[in-house]
Amino acid sequence: MRFSANLGFLWADRPLTDAVRAAATAGFDAVECHWPYDTPAQDVAAVLRETGLPMLGLNTRRGNVAAGENGLSALPGREDEARAAIDEAIAYAIAIGTRNVHVMAGFVQGEHAQDTFLANLGHACRQARPEGITILIEPLNDYDAPGYFLQTTTQAEALIDQLGAPNLRLMFDCYHVQLMEGNLTRRLTRLLPKIGHIQFASVPDRGAPDRGEVNFAHVFAHIAELGWTAPLGAEYRPQGPTETTLDWLATLR
């Protein structure tokens, strides 16, 4: 099994470029991030070349973070900002060779929000496709992100089917899915053709995967049996310095 360090959480106390180096030293096979926009893309591209690690994914900007926003793409009336964030994310991804862009929906509910999200996702998929980039949508759990538009894989699957874009896929974050829907291995099996990236953290505390209610040795073996070979995203909050939380990397590999 190969693993990607999510630098939104792992080594998040370091500049992004140093965090990439730390992930390489620790033996990760790839990296991914949340919002890299404060670091010039050419610096990130240079450290990816230096370490040989690919950056698997990045997120669109959240909007007004101070006001509690967590994405713009399902917010009716905010289409111009949402599309600017999508275009910015795709341009950054092209500059650093990243293949996945997670389009964040935001805190909103209702049919109008669904239409807005679909329209903005259509824009994202059209812009990304000629560049060989996949657009990801990720259900977030209602305990950490109450009121987030996209909360379940069932909802995400319906959106993917409705839009019918070949480069729209599901970000299957085992942490969120376990909290909202459970049944991880059956769900992974059924949704596999629609999955673009897989992430994990312990449940319910979002720590390293060698603790908590999910047996990740079993889940990872199941993912391997399904034929999935891409690195899995370690998106957990280290309790202490990241290096002290990496025993799982040897045991679960």
Ligand SMILES: O=C(O)C(=O)[C@@H](O)CO
């Ligand atoms: O919170 C998560 O899970 C993520 O993957 C983030 O990128 C989005 O908030």
Ligand SMILES: [Mg+2]
């Ligand atoms: Mg995630």
